[in-house]
Amino acid sequence: MKTITKKIGMTLENSNSKTYLELLDGRSEELHFKQAAPTHFTVSDSEFSLKTGVTVDLEIMNVDLVATSSVIWPGATIRVRGGLQGQGRTMKASASIPFNKKMADGVQGESWLYWVIETPQGEFHNKKPIHMKGTLKGLPPKDATFYSDSVIPLFDAEDNQVGTIYGCLQSN
Template sequence: MKTALKKLSMTLENSNSKTYLELADGRVEELQFTQAQPTHFTVNDSEFSLKSGVTVDLEIMNVDLVATSKEIWPGQEIRVRGGVHGQGAPMKASATIPFKKTITDGVQGESYLYWVMETPEGTFHNKKPIHMKGTLKGLPPKDATFYSESVVPLFDEQDNQVGQIYGCLQSN
């Protein structure tokens, strides 16, 4: 059963992220990102079940991150954009609140991220989402850490695989 819930807009003012970037030629770097712009997202209708509780669906409207390369392109900026200003559409996320619990108890959250990564060697993107998981204690997700467990291929503008990212970690 769907409950009527108006779309609610929220902003995450800052976060820190890191990921490993491995290029096809074997160069590898752990990139430390800071948030260049606040992340905007909306909370959509919720799904309620007596057995499982409430699932809150979110749309991440934008992600704008920046890092300075220390190894692959020393001193050069790498920028990541996601959402409307990245691949042109909001990214999906959700929080699952089990029956007889509240979000402040700490609940499972997950997101599916698509990035456009601007590098000195061109613009890269992922076709398979970066699946991030973490524990939420509120919205916006402050004091939360999200992580990925998969390796995600990266492609250039001609759709050639140019590398991969893995070990993604985000702290809000």
């Protein structure tokens, strides 16, 4: 296996996301997010093997999303921050390109996201990553959709569980 260690910076200019937020008191809402600022990430540490192909590792530097609540906190802005401006560290992603296949053919991509969600009730965060999966045809991942099929607990600043998020979907 050979490792290539060159870092390349990239920007994703536009993205739309949705997720279901459910609080412990039973209130829930499907939130539709727009990208408030471009997402910056670096591509680095690619590993190549004749048996498996290429694995491209990415570091997501920031995520900045906004939605307007219509059910839980009607009219309030809900903001999601991830990466350095969220929980203070980059988030990880990868793309797996099988041997004898090109990324343009469509390859499996994954990301592991940690968010800080700013709400009128305070900031919530996840300790378990939101594992997103999708198909990539290039970098930055334009015309790609990623989804998560797990339920992720959310915690407040005192580490009390306040709710969950699930059904995360991102379209670039």
